[in-house]
Amino acid sequence: MAALQSLRSETVAKVRRHRERHKNDRIGWLRAAVLGANDGILSTAGLVIGVASAEATRSNVLIAGVAGLVAGALSMAAGEYVSVSSQADTENAERELERKELATDAHGEHVELVNIYIGRGLDRPLAEQVADQLTAHDALGTHLRDELGLTDELQPRPLQAAFTSALCFAVGAALPLIAVLLASPTHMIWPVAIASLISLAVLGAVAARTGGAPVTLGALRVLFWSALAMAATAAIGSLFGVSTS
Template identity: 55%
Template sequence: MPGRHKERHRLESISWLRAAVLGANDGIVSTASLVTGVASAHTAHGSIVLTAMAGLVAGAMSMATGEYVSVSSQADTEKAVLAQEQAELDADFPREHRELTAIYVRRGLDFPLARQVAEKLMAHDALGAHARDELGISKVTRARPLQAALASACRFSVGATLPAMIAALAPESVLLPATTLSALVSLGILGGLAAKAGGAKVGPGVIRVVFWSALAMGVSAGVGALFGAVA
């Protein structure tokens, strides 16, 4: 018996990959910018480390909170829409059958087959069929606030750990260039991996993330140096 053929497409990994890269990038850029800004103000090494750790924790909690609120709103909307769809099924089942049939016809099925498919699916799980094919809601895409919040906090923390460790371990004399260089290198690697996994050109992806990250850290360093000079 021939083995089952399972196709793999790059688009399948785009969603989670994009979220992972963006979360890690945010952690690296935010924390590295904090470190470079405070270090440029000629702050004591202990205060720089404290700033990095505070930035890591605050950033992770902020990401988790924002994601939880956003996804919770999405979950509330999904519940309301599903409740409305269930009410419509209870009120006029034949009409909902015709509606689902029309959806399958628009997707290319002949009317008799579309009607039969709609009948079978609605007999098995009417709300599930309408949620998936009419509303675009499935078990895979359902909003999960706690899971999303935890994942967002973890992604940010992973990225923020690098500049925080550099701030803690690097000698004060080379802390600023070490933080900047390590951040830009890691961001370039992340950008390249994301581009390659998504089938895009690696060069533009690397240049884009490195340029904007360098700009963010440069502005932070400039502000730190300005206020440090004033102080």
């Protein structure tokens, strides 16, 4: 008996130590934070480089950059709030529909649940037993999770997404503006571009690592598209600067 109790205690301790760290609980805030910071750096850097390429003064470049920071942060917040709110509305409607179906056709919903478990590899007796026990425990939660893929952990949070996006955009947008302040008034483009690309590469690497993806790939793809965007804005700024001079 003592040996059995010792074995049980050891098994429980191993289970407690073995807590898998999946990335699903990070998807919501990570997406909003990465998009916000990435857009803040890239859009402001592109705006600053484009205006500077048109031979504008540093004060004009800073005015354009600050305006871009404010407008971009508010735009990101509004966009995220509307997008995530729409997702939340859709999921709430699905919850209400599932609740009504359970109230009006409990047997049909139970059969549907059993078939889901059979499709996942269980034999019918075991699938029926699992469906019975989970339905008795939490019928609505079971159907939302196993039939529709909806869980509390991944529930949309519009205000959180909006605030996170706005804050991260503002922080990201501040980096190119700091580079403008520290650079020479006559040579702003390259310092802004280099500082922004380094920041974007670091951001891509951190986001990739946090999400469990390859770090190098995350940094390189951000660098490629960001450099392309900055080159395009620089070309447009130079073109308009020449045409208006």
